[in-house]
Amino acid sequence: MINEAQLYQVLQEKFHFSHFREGQEEIIQQLLSGKDTLAILPTGKGKSLCYQLTGYLLPGTVLVVSPLISLMEDQVSQLQKLGEKAVVALNSNLSQPEKNWLLQNLASYKFIFISPEMLRQPAVFKKIQQLQLALFVVDEAHCLSIWGNDFRPEYRQLGGILQQLNSPLLLALTATATPKVAEDIKQLLFHKSFHLVRESVERQNISYFVEKTAEKEQRLREILSTVAAPGIIYCSTRKKVEELYQIFSGEFSIGYYHGGLASGQRRQLQQQFLAGELTWLLATNAFGMGINKGDIRTIIHYDLPESIENYLQEIGRAGRDGQASQAILLYKQHDEQVHYYFQKNLREERQLFSDFLQGELNIEKTELSELQQKWLAEAEEVGAATELMQRLKIHEAEKRQQLLTVLNYINEENCRREFLLKHFAEKITKVPEKCCDYHQSQLLLAEKPAKPTKLSTENEAWQVILEKIFKE
Numbered sequence: 144m145i146n147e148a149q150l151y152q153v154l155q156e157k158f159h160f161s162h163f164r165e166g167q168e169e170i171i172q173q174l175l176s177g178k179d180t181l182a183i184l185p186t187g188k189g190k191s192l193c194y195q196l197t198g199y200l201l202p203g204t205v206l207v208v209s210p211l212i213s214l215m216e217d218q219v220s221q222l223q224k225l226g227e228k229a230v231v232a233l234n235s236n237l238s239q240p241e242k243n244w245l246l247q248n249l250a251s252y253k254f255i256f257i258s259p260e261m262l263r264q265p266a267v268f269k270k271i272q273q274l275q276l277a278l279f280v281v282d283e284a285h286c287l288s289i290w291g292n293d294f295r296p297e298y299r300q301l302g303g304i305l306q307q308l309n310s311p312l313l314l315a316l317t318a319t320a321t322p323k324v325a326e327d328i329k330q331l332l333f334h335k336s337f338h339l340v341r342e343s344v345e346r347q348n349i350s351y352f353v354e355k356t357a358e359k360e361q362r363l364r365e366i367l368s369t370v371a372a373p374g375i376i377y378c379s380t381r382k383k384v385e386e387l388y389q390i391f392s393g394e395f396s397i398g399y400y401h402g403g404l405a406s407g408q409r410r411q412l413q414q415q416f417l418a419g420e421l422t423w424l425l426a427t428n429a430f431g432m433g434i435n436k437g438d439i440r441t442i443i444h445y446d447l448p449e450s451i452e453n454y455l456q457e458i459g460r461a462g463r464d465g466q467a468s469q470a471i472l473l474y475k476q477h478d479e480q481v482h483y484y485f486q487k488n489l490r491e492e493r494q495l496f497s498d499f500l501q502g503e504l505n506i507e508k509t510e511l512s513e514l515q516q517k518w519l520a521e522a523e524e525v526g527a528a529t530e531l532m533q534r535l536k537i538h539e540a541e542k543r544q545q546l547l548t549v550l551n552y553i554n555e556e557n558c559r560r561e562f563l564l565k566h567f568a569e570k571i572t573k574v575p576e577k578c579c580d581y582h583q584s585q586l587l588l589a590e591k592p593a594k595p596t597k598l599s600t601e602n603e604a605w606q607v608i609l610e611k612i613f614k615e
């Protein structure tokens with residue numbers, strides 16, 4: 144058995160920390176005692192340390208299934224910085240010779256990061272089966288749920304894969320806390336008893352603001368010129384993201400990101416933002432998973448988030464370094480319309496899908512929408528189309544309810560922190576100095592005001608003229 148002193152010794156020697164963050168020690172202790180664990184930790188609570196440290200204390204390899212190449216590379220370099228050499232990522236970025244070489248030498252690695260697609264390749268899987276696995280980690284486990292935004296069909300095969308590997312010690316990690324997603328994870332991954340760790344969603348270093356304004360664009364301009372950066376501006380559609388980019392790209396150091404961009408472009412933008420070459424990033428909720436940037440000071444929602452759960456996850460990307468940060472939600476009357484529109488589309492898609500299942504719709508499988516194809520895979524897999532249709536209807540009702548809750552948050556006349564915690568059945572324990580607008584907190588401002596950047600020569604000339612006018 145490993146005692147507490149040994150745990151702290153490894154924490155100090157390998158990670159240079161003197162204490163654990165909330166939840167970490169519990170997770171590690173459970174794993175060390177041989178218990179499969181599902182850990183729901185809000186973003187920025189140090190999830191990776193849980194499997195890294197556990198890995199050092201157990202003989203064998205730690206296999207981490209990860210949905211994104213950028214995420215894997217991030218984790219690999221994190222471990223390398225800690226001095227770990229026996230770490231590798233197996234993904235589609237490898238050339239065939241590289242991959243062959245790695246597969247021959249797989250057993251020499253302590254930490255192996257792998258995409259779910261790669262794991263399913265027979266040649267790869269055969270090699271994995273030969274390893275002595277210390278721990279099997281499913282990172283971003285919410286990707287297996289069709290109820291989330293990040294659904295990955297390959298993730299649904301992981302339950303079967305675990306069985307084929309004789310059920311190694313399992314750790315599933317996620318930041319997404321909705322009960323439905325958690326239920327999906329339990330059902331698909333955990334076949335025996337397991338331990339659940341769910342940490343508080345409270346982030347004392349984030350302050351909350353909602354501003355109602357009829358002039359959102361102008362207000363956004365003021366905010367961008369004055370508040371602490373870097374930051375992310377979330378919009379609900381790709382169109383809006385691009386529209387705002389057109390408006391603001393001449394005035395601020397800003398980029399945009401959404402699922403419609405080519406993967407190379409997305410990577411480049413992520414890199415630029417991470418490296419601090421871009422101050423602001425306009426994004427849909429496609430941006431964020433696996434983004435490990437500690438110094439994000441401000442998260443702005445230009446549109447309504449879809450749910451309080453989504454909201455918490457998106458603003459949770461602020462202040463991972465523990466420094467004061469803020470979340471600002473801009474609301475203009477009738478902003479919810481776009482969500483009503485999404486809901487209507489979803490309902491219609493479901494109705495068409497129902498017709499298709501009943502053979503009343505004369506189209507091919509391939510003509511179904513992306514979402515409908517996901518549903519079809521699900522219907523075929525569980526073999527219970529009726530049950531799926533029932534669940535989809537319930538899901539629609541839930542979406543309506545979620546939107547109402549977001550509107551309630553906007554119209555809340557008391558403490559916003561209290562509202563958010565209450566939504567997750569938590570109580571407020573301490574009102575931080577900078578809490579929310581109800582508590583009369585002020586926006587966190589930039590130390591020096593943002594300088595206009597990227598101006599064209601024509602604009603620069605105008606600026607010079609304006610400066611002259613104001614000097615006179």
Ligand SMILES: [Zn+2]
Nearest residue numbers: 558578579582
């Ligand atoms: Zn408050």
